Amino acid sequence: RVLITGGLGQLGVGLAQLLRKQYGTDNVILSDIKKPPVEVFNSGPFVYADVLDYKNLRELVVNNRITWLVHYSALLSAVGEANVALARKINITGLHNVLDLALENCLRLFVPSTIGAFGPSSPRDPAPDLCVQRPRTIYGVSKVHGELMGEYLHHKYGLDFRCLRYPGIISANTQPGGGTTDYAVQIFHDALSSGHFECYLRADTRLPMMHISDCHRATVEFMQAPDCQLSLRTYNIAAMSFTPEEVAEEIRKHLPNLRVTYNPDFVRQTIADSWPMRFDDSNAQRDWGWKPAYGLAELVIDMLESIREQRTKAGLPVS
Numbered sequence: 001r002v003l004i005t006g007g008l009g010q011l012g013v014g015l016a017q018l019l020r021k022q023y024g025t026d027n028v029i030l031s032d033i034k035k036p037p038v039e040v041f042n043s044g045p046f047v048y049a050d051v052l053d054y055k056n057l058r059e060l061v062v063n064n065r066i067t068w069l070v071h072y073s074a075l076l077s078a079v080g081e082a083n084v085a086l087a088r089k090i091n092i093t094g095l096h097n098v099l100d101l102a103l104e105n106c107l108r109l110f111v112p113s114t115i116g117a118f119g120p121s122s123p124r125d126p127a128p129d130l131c132v133q134r135p136r137t138i139y140g141v142s143k144v145h146g147e148l149m150g151e152y153l154h155h156k157y158g159l160d161f162r163c164l165r166y167p168g169i170i171s172a173n174t175q176p177g178g179g180t181t182d183y184a185v186q187i188f189h190d191a192l193s194s195g196h197f198e199c200y201l202r203a204d205t206r207l208p209m210m211h212i213s214d215c216h217r218a219t220v221e222f223m224q225a226p227d228c229q230l231s232l233r234t235y236n237i238a239a240m241s242f243t244p245e246e247v248a249e250e251i252r253k254h255l256p257n258l259r260v261t262y263n264p265d266f267v268r269q270t271i272a273d274s275w276p277m278r279f280d281d282s283n284a285q286r287d288w289g290w291k292p293a294y295g296l297a298e299l300v301i302d303m304l305e306s307i308r309e310q311r312t313k314a315g316l317p318v319s
């Protein structure tokens with residue numbers, strides 16, 4: 001059975017849907033510290049779980065015979081900078097609770113890392129799997145700590161720790177939650193509603209990005225990969241890299257009147273400028289056959305279609 005923490009964020013519900021297709025609805029348990037929307041509550045097992053409450057988590061793992069744990073609870077980039085103390089608690093103390101549980105119960109543990117685990121002194125174009133990592137956000141620092149702790153426990157005690165560094169994830173039906181790559185989701189909503197988008201990053205800010213369904217598929221394929229194939233425990237995964245101007249140009253092929261104004265926000269621009277511009281994911285391609293399905297053109301078509309459908313269902317006008 002799989003337990004997903006932080007299940008009501010951008011990624012949990014979609015990952016649960018994919019895992020439930022393969023392993024059965026009752027074998028995938030979503031959890032979070034928030035009340036789930038009714039459609040999520042009705043789509044399969046949901047439980048309240050606070051990653052800071054070790055005793056509660058332990059009962060969940062033992063009583064539900066959990067064998068895999070996907071740890072999505074975390075405060076992400078800009079949100080974390082606005083609340084460093086909470087980010088350190090959730091991202092580090094919460095992680096240690098999950099690491100201890102995984103060790104004690106021999107779980108297969110997936111913990112996501114991120115383009116944010118690199119910093120201004122890392123190679124940026126591209127960033128390889130193994131290089132200097134001196135991130136300048138509490139989010140990045142906590143994710144590097146997660147990579148290091150997971151790999152230490154793997155080599156010392158055999159913990160089945162698996163970690164993918166995600167690019168910015170682009171989704172139509174769930175909200176991103178970090179604040180730095182989120183512009184690349186909002187631009188689609190604004191293009192279809194007002195036709196005008198104000199971007200908080202400079203037009204030339206290049207960042208690695210990925211369609212959410214590629215993210216879910218990569219995560220499941222990686223979790224299913226035979227251990228003997230993995231030469232690393234932490235892998236970059238890539239799909240595309242684009243700038244705000246490039247994604248705006250691609251959207252204009254469908255919505256020619258899209259107007260974008262650039263009003264860089266100091267905090268988020270500084271974060272973005274410290275992150276990789278492109279990812280080298282050749283190890284993931286070689287070791288466990290990673291191959292993305294969505295490039296920029298396919299992403300734009302899918303996002304516009306999905307949001308048009310959403311807006312029509314909600315009785316909202318579509319430009």
Ligand code: VAH
Nearest residue numbers: 076077167178179180181
């Ligand atoms: C953020 N969307 O902007 C998240 C994610 C890699 C980016 O962590 O912080």
